[in-house]
Amino acid sequence: MTWREDLRYLVLGDGQADRIVPPSGFTARLTVFAAAAMAFLAVFALALALASNRLAHRWGAELAGSSTIRIVAPETQLGQQTEAALGILETTPGVAFARALTPDEQRSLLAPWFGRDVDLQALPVPQLIEVIEEEGFDPAGLRLRLAAEVPGAVLDDHGRWRGPLLASANRLRGLGWLSTVLLAASVAAMVSLAAQASLAANAQVIAVLRLVGATDRYIAQAFVRRFTLRALGGGVLGTLAGGVAVASLPAPPESVGFLEGLGFAGADWLLTLCIPLLCAVVAFAATKTAAHRALKRLA
Amino acid sequence: MLKALTALAYPRLCIETGRALGHKGAVTPGACVIELENVAYSYGDGALLTQVSLTLAPGSFHFLTGPSGAGKTTLLKLCYGALHPTTGNTLFFGEDVSRMSRDAVANLRRRVGVVHQDCSFLDHLSVADNIRLPLSVAGRQAEEAREDLAELMAWVGLTERAQALPPELSGGERQRAALARAVILSPDVLLADEPTGNVDWEMSQRLLRLLVELNRMGKTVLIATHDLSLIRAAKTQVQARVLRIVGGQVQQAGADL
Ligand SMILES: Nc1ncnc2c1ncn2[C@@H]1O[C@H](COP(=O)(O)OP(=O)(O)OP(=O)(O)O)[C@@H](O)[C@H]1O
Ligand SMILES: [Mg+2]
Numbered sequence: 001m002t003w004r005e006d007l008r009y010l011v012l013g014d015g016q017a018d019r020i021v022p023p024s025g026f027t028a029r030l031t032v033f034a035a036a037a038m039a040f041l042a043v044f045a046l047a048l049a050l051a052s053n054r055l056a057h058r059w060g061a062e063l064a065g066s067s068t069i070r071i072v073a074p075e076t077q078l079g080q081q082t083e084a085a086l087g088i089l090e091t092t093p094g095v096a097f098a099r100a101l102t103p104d105e106q107r108s109l110l111a112p113w114f115g116r117d118v119d120l121q122a123l124p125v126p127q128l129i130e131v132i133e134e135e136g137f138d139p140a141g142l143r144l145r146l147a148a149e150v151p152g153a154v155l156d157d158h159g160r161w162r163g164p165l166l167a168s169a170n171r172l173r174g175l176g177w178l179s180t181v182l183l184a185a186s187v188a189a190m191v192s193l194a195a196q197a198s199l200a201a202n203a204q205v206i207a208v209l210r211l212v213g214a215t216d217r218y219i220a221q222a223f224v225r226r227f228t229l230r231a232l233g234g235g236v237l238g239t240l241a242g243g244v245a246v247a248s249l250p251a252p253p254e255s256v257g258f259l260e261g262l263g264f265a266g267a268d269w270l271l272t273l274c275i276p277l278l279c280a281v282v283a284f285a286a287t288k289t290a291a292h293r294a295l296k297r298l299a
Numbered sequence: 300m301l302k303a304l305t306a307l308a309y310p311r312l313c314i315e316t317g318r319a320l321g322h323k324g325a326v327t328p329g330a331c332v333i334e335l336e337n338v339a340y341s342y343g344d345g346a347l348l349t350q351v352s353l354t355l356a357p358g359s360f361h362f363l364t365g366p367s368g369a370g371k372t373t374l375l376k377l378c379y380g381a382l383h384p385t386t387g388n389t390l391f392f393g394e395d396v397s398r399m400s401r402d403a404v405a406n407l408r409r410r411v412g413v414v415h416q417d418c419s420f421l422d423h424l425s426v427a428d429n430i431r432l433p434l435s436v437a438g439r440q441a442e443e444a445r446e447d448l449a450e451l452m453a454w455v456g457l458t459e460r461a462q463a464l465p466p467e468l469s470g471g472e473r474q475r476a477a478l479a480r481a482v483i484l485s486p487d488v489l490l491a492d493e494p495t496g497n498v499d500w501e502m503s504q505r506l507l508r509l510l511v512e513l514n515r516m517g518k519t520v521l522i523a524t525h526d527l528s529l530i531r532a533a534k535t536q537v538q539a540r541v542l543r544i545v546g547g548q549v550q551q552a553g554a555d556l
Contacts (some may be wrong), residue, residue, distance in 0.1 A: 019428070020421060020424075022423040208420065210381070211381075211415065212409070212480065213405050213408040213433060213484075215401070216402065
């Protein structure tokens with residue numbers, strides 16, 4: 001007998017063999033309930049993991065790949081130092097593109113604070129150089145060269161922002177997956193307990209089956225199929241409920257960047273299909289282990 | 300009903316099921332069906348059986364008797380591998396049970412029909428489903444065995460009770476159902492523990508006739524009982540050996556039986 005036959009039996013069943021285990025009340029309800037509750041929670045854990053994933057990507061993409069150089073120098077040297085910095089950037093590996101911001105662009109950056117018509121000449125505003133990075137960009141090396149040749153240049157590679165933001169997004173994603181694993185473990189523990197209770201309550205059934213020559217495998221698979229199908233059913237119910245709950249979360253306003261992500265989009269919904277399957281797989285493994293252990297003990 | 304029991308429909312069933320099943324497993328040819336070699340057994344406190352040797356040759360008919368608590372049921376359980384001897388060996392069809400995997404024992408047990416003293420069933424399944432349980436366990440389709448089952452039910456006179464649940468049966472009906480379940484796979488040997496334990500004289504005679512009929516088909520039969528009148532009645536129909544458990548040992552009973 002192979003796992004292929006196991007799977008065949010699991011899906012198709014066997015009229016007579018399925019009925020050898022008496023329908024039992026509380027272990028059935030416990031399994032369905034546990035699977036449904038865990039699946040419901042798993043929908044949120046999955047939503048959290050996916051949202052953090054999106055957030056990490058967005059923050060990463062927005063801030064990565066570009067740096068800024070500020071040139072702070074007296075009015076008379078500003079142009080010269082900017083030229084020097086651009087010259088260095090031209091020969092620096094890992095720099096795809098670099099350009100000094102035009103006065104207009106600088107003005108629009110300052111507009112929120114000083115209004116549209118600010119006179120740049122009258123303010124000690126640094127000149128900004130936008131740097132687009134590519135493979136092999138080395139901020140530390142560039143900083144050294146700038147320090148040697150352009151005394152007024154300060155390189156900001158956004159690492160200060162990006163690091164902690166990415167770390168927290170990754171942490172959130174990790175928590176989402178950890179919750180999923182913990183939920184799966186809880187399903188395993190509950191189903192395992194329910195299966196053990198069912199096996200213990202059916203010691204008489206097992207004795208009769210042994211008497212007529214049933215192998216452990218035959219006895220175990222009847223229990224395994226029951227619990228797997230119950231967990232699958234509970235998982236479907238819980239996932240549906242969780243999906244409805246997530247879909248009906250009120251949409252937050254555009255500006256609230258974080259909450260914006262908590263929900264499923266497009267293909268994400270397909271991932272929720274994995275939750276009932278996970279319930280079934282976990283229940284299958286838990287019941288199989290419990291059954292074989294119990295049958296060994298009863299031998 | 301008596302007619303049903305004496306009808307000769309059953310031999311066809313036995314021959315056909317025997318062929319259909321095609322017993323698996325290499326077994327020493329000509330070996331005894333079941334053998335106990337110097338077997339001792341205790342449930343923990345003091346030895347119940349001290350040194351028992353027993354061989355069941357193919358086609359033989361045995362009675363096992365002894366006072367209540369002597370260890371008849373225990374000995375039967377040792378015979379079908381439900382208990383493992385404290386010392387000594389049990390051989391199934393020439394193979395040492397202690398060296399076999401649980402699955403192999405389960406497979407060989409399909410060749411040993413057992414009627415338990417307490418006739419336990421799956422109480423949530425009908426009598427008919429209980430009787431065909433060994434077929435399902437052996438991987439046979441219920442469909443192909445439908446006719447066989449009907450014949451067997453008629454043979455034990457339970458046709459009308461086929462859809463009843465086991466708890467609804469009388470003591471005698473339970474014992475007949477247990478007998479039908481024990482023989483549906485056409486086993487080589489039948490072990491029956493007090494098969495007439497809670498039935499009246501007439502019913503015990505009917506059950507005895509069923510067992511004798513099985514023996515005439517070549518099955519090995521071992522009946523544990525303390526009903527001496529049953530043994531006497533059997534001796535008029537079949538050549539039976541009577542064994543008695545005395546002081547933890549098995550002895551051949553005297554000619555007075
Ligand atoms: N599972 C068990 N655990 C402990 N002791 C047991 C167990 N089963 C039987 N015994 C004891 O072993 C002895 C023999 O029991 P057994 O059932 O083999 O007797 P028996 O000859 O079949 O009796 P009866 O004629 O009443 O059926 C008894 O004293 C019984 O109490
Ligand atoms: Mg007994």
